[in-house]
Amino acid sequence: MSTNHGETVMQEPIGEYAKYIKNLIPANIPEIYALKPMFENVANEENIRKGVVAFRDFLYLFCDRLISDGHLYCTPQKTKNPTDYSFLHNINDLLIDFGYHGILSDNGNSLLLSEIPSFNAPKRKIPVSKQMECLRFLTLCGFVFTGINLNTDKFNITEKFFNISYPNNPILLTGLRALSVASIQLQVRFLNNAHNLLRCDYRVMKAEDTNITDVLKDFLYPLPENLQKFALELHYRYIDLGMTCATLDDNAVHFFYSYQKTASGFYPHGICISKEYGNFIYL
Numbered sequence: 001m002s003t004n005h006g007e008t009v010m011q012e013p014i015g016e017y018a019k020y021i022k023n024l025i026p027a028n029i030p031e032i033y034a035l036k037p038m039f040e041n042v043a044n045e046e047n048i049r050k051g052v053v054a055f056r057d058f059l060y061l062f063c064d065r066l067i068s069d070g071h072l073y074c075t076p077q078k079t080k081n082p083t084d085y086s087f088l089h090n091i092n093d094l095l096i097d098f099g100y101h102g103i104l105s106d107n108g109n110s111l112l113l114s115e116i117p118s119f120n121a122p123k124r125k126i127p128v129s130k131q132m133e134c135l136r137f138l139t140l141c142g143f144v145f146t147g148i149n150l151n152t153d154k155f156n157i158t159e160k161f162f163n164i165s166y167p168n169n170p171i172l173l174t175g176l177r178a179l180s181v182a183s184i185q186l187q188v189r190f191l192n193n194a195h196n197l198l199r200c201d202y203r204v205m206k207a208e209d210t211n212i213t214d215v216l217k218d219f220l221y222p223l224p225e226n227l228q229k230f231a232l233e234l235h236y237r238y239i240d241l242g243m244t245c246a247t248l249d250d251n252a253v254h255f256f257y258s259y260q261k262t263a264s265g266f267y268p269h270g271i272c273i274s275k276e277y278g279n280f281i282y283l
Helices: 014-022 037-041 045-072 086-101 128-140 172-185 212-220 225-240
Strands: 111-113 144-146 162-165 244-249 253-258 271-275
Touching: 014 045, 014 086, 037 172, 045 128, 045 172, 086 111, 086 128, 086 172, 111 172, 128 144, 212 225, 212 244, 212 253, 225 244
Parallel strands: none
Antiparallel strands: 111 162, 144 162, 244 253, 253 271
């Protein structure tokens, strides 16, 4: 059953959705891969790769916190899209602000900012009423904010600049910085998840294209072994038949197989292996 975008439905508690998105986080990030030249100004490649893994590990903790405490921050809403949780959009925009607009310290242990664009008019993305709860939730996940009074209802910088740190694993900030640059400069709607940091789409930063089979294996990783084997056998069979495989990403993951690619880049005919919220896999 596909995600329903027609009739209005009640969302599941955010903790239930967190269990789903936790399975979409890449479990097997390679230790070595070359990055696009645009990331040379962020940090050296080794630190970026370590930072991405640290950010991936943070996302596991983030999802666990959503599972245990998310109901305190997000109430299910009636909506036509049951995966549209505004709290997650707010957190994602906030993290991008930290990474893209923050200045990484010389030792890489903190990010320095003078403002948070998503908080500020006239292009405010995050409502005033939700700003402080987003910051407080991130403190539950290990972030530390210096120069912000977290005990007020309204965002207030107590100094000209404020610092963001992640003491449990400071290299995370380098990964956040790189992923945020990718989110702004490399986003391709539906074809990658660069803008959605909660998916930790490190592949968009790679200098070389990722083998589609490796993407599929990572996608199948949370499934039972027999189902992984079955899906991979189908994949190899379709490739041997001369079919082309492509991915399509939004709030779900889809692998499409067809004999011919259309001018628009989509694959409207053929076989699909997919995972959506409320489903695991269909063919």
